Amino acid sequence: MLCGEDVIVLVIDDVNIIQHDTFKDSVKNFRIVCRLWRNRSSESVVDSNRDNNWKIPEQMQLKLEECLKGKSYTLFKKHSNLEIISVSAFRSKKHGKELVFDPCIVLYCSCKGVVPYSEEEFPKEIDGIKIDVREGFFYLFPNNHFFKRSTDLLNPLMLGANIGQQGEKKEGTLGGFVTLSNGKIGAITCSHIFFDVNSNSPSITTFDVVQPSFGYKYTNEICGQHEKYVLPSNTAQDVTIDASLIRLTDRIPQRGMFADLKAKDLTEFGFKIEKLPEYSNGATRDYCKEQRNRMNACIKCGAGSGLSRGFLHLNGFAARCRDTTFSLTNPPSQEQCTYLSQLEIVGTLQKAFADFGDSGALVFQVDPPSTEDGDDQLFCIGMIVGGTSYCTTVVTPIEPVLKALNVKMHVFPQEHMDES
Known part of the structure; x- marks a missing residue:
């Protein structure tokens, strides 16, 4: 669901694949939301462009890492649209236009704002550590080209x-x-x-x-x-x-x-x-x-x-x-x-x-x-x-x-x- 609305989310690799913006069944029309695989959203580059003078204190870094090691497997089992679990020195606001120094765990998903059917929303915090949700994907580095x-x-x-x-x-x-x-x-x-x-x-x-x-x-x-x-x-x-x-x-x-x-x-x-x-x-x-x-x-x-x-x-x-x-x-x-x-x-x-x-x-x-x-x-x-x-x-x-x-x-x- 997206903002209380039933939608179909498609992760695609070509913007020309979808010809219509609705999918009709015998009862109602569903809105289609498309996401390009590997597409870089504005929030996804927050860490890449961060100010290197703003560092996570060592003790907080260790706390974040221990939390990831202990919770990652369970989070992946509970949330099918979760792609990456990482950390950031910043929390992102206004789609990455505003950054607040606040060390947190970052959950990267395939489509932000969408909750898969029959699943729960992402947690707001884990073990007292705040959560920031962004869009992002992980992929391997072989080379077929x-x-x-x-x-x-x-x-x-x-x-x-x-x-x-x-x-x-x-x-x-x-x-x-x-x-x-x-x-x-x-x-x-x-x-x-x-x-x-x-x-x-x-x-x-x-x-x-x-x-x-x-x-x-x-x-x-x-x-x-x-x-x-x-x-x-x-x-x-x-x-x-x-x-x-x-x-x-x-x-x-x-x-x-x-x-x-x-x-x-x-x-x-x-x-x-x-x-x-x-x-x-x-x-x-x-x-x-x-x-x-x-x-x-x-x-x-x-x-x-x-x-x-x-x-x-x-x-x-x-x-x-x-x-x-x-x-x-x-x-x-x-x-x-x-x-x-x-x-x-x-x-x-x-x-x-x-x-x-x-x-x-x-x-x-x-x-x-x-x-x-x-x-x-x-x-x-x-x-x-x-x-x-x-x-x-x-x-x-x-x-x-x-x-x-x-x-x-x-x-x-x-x-x-x-x-x-």
């Missing part, structure tokens, strides 16, 4: 490489290198670049992985074999995992170097062109257990959008991922899964942190050098799975991923760490 960019055959392989399943036109990013149980080197990425996240038991799970992806000029240069996967579950859990393990068979790396580095991006983000950044020591930071260094910048190098810089916004982000195969449908009828206890990263005003094709890319927190002549230290904090309609990036914490796949980040021998 393989023709948008070029990717070289990489030998040896590098972090951020474009990869895919042999013979398939879907692609993603080689995230990082890991040590397998037999001591050999493997790689990790997101499982949704290979499988439907709503499929409980894929029919084929062992197959060749190519770099670059088959979609890039229809190449089939095999670099490894898919060995293990973990798909999101629709049951209550601590952290939702969406990850795949690849056993490398060709072009084995000797260092953790990055692909697609541009001089402009390197200098802008404070790196030295004569000494390229690398991730060879396997260092991680577990945000499931620690909260330190939250304000340090984050970087990622993805096959879709290259090198980018951002900051950790939230630990405890949750969202519902719907099957987007059908656009003219009632949301509760769609296949769906929830991503719980994720990290949320915000980019800069000049560039979003991630885009399509970046699924699987690792996210690193950058600690400044401990000495004047030292190097920045990279700590892996997670792996990109998707993003929101208001341009933030969703990242799965790295330690649960490694545990689920039963691997560790690969540490390259020190003798290979000479300068480029």
Whole structure:
């Protein structure tokens, strides 16, 4: 219902789909309300354009995050039109035209002001914390639009490489290198670049992985074999995992170097062109257990959008991922899964942190050098799975991923760490 009126809400991807504004049955006419999937409402960009001088106090931030981790699963079960649960330093008034500093939980829905039939309205507050309702969507970051960019055959392989399943036109990013149980080197990425996240038991799970992806000029240069996967579950859990393990068979790396580095991006983000950044020591930071260094910048190098810089916004982000195969449908009828206890990263005003094709890319927190002549230290904090309609990036914490796949980040021998 909308303002006491019975309506039909359609979430669509083309404004020309609907030819009439009413749906007639034998009794009455219903008004149709259309919402464009991924359309950015004025309120949805509140956090993207917020004043960085207005920060949520640390204790309040921790309180908000604990509330999200405890209530997200129940909220998704009760409200079928709920898409994202996040936090904001501001409450939005007059459709985003007026902002009031008041840390709150934000519920993003597919159509604001609409209450699905037989369901309750969103709560006004949770555990004493105020609620702000906005429109927004969550979506994954695989890339089916393989023709948008070029990717070289990489030998040896590098972090951020474009990869895919042999013979398939879907692609993603080689995230990082890991040590397998037999001591050999493997790689990790997101499982949704290979499988439907709503499929409980894929029919084929062992197959060749190519770099670059088959979609890039229809190449089939095999670099490894898919060995293990973990798909999101629709049951209550601590952290939702969406990850795949690849056993490398060709072009084995000797260092953790990055692909697609541009001089402009390197200098802008404070790196030295004569000494390229690398991730060879396997260092991680577990945000499931620690909260330190939250304000340090984050970087990622993805096959879709290259090198980018951002900051950790939230630990405890949750969202519902719907099957987007059908656009003219009632949301509760769609296949769906929830991503719980994720990290949320915000980019800069000049560039979003991630885009399509970046699924699987690792996210690193950058600690400044401990000495004047030292190097920045990279700590892996997670792996990109998707993003929101208001341009933030969703990242799965790295330690649960490694545990689920039963691997560790690969540490390259020190003798290979000479300068480029």
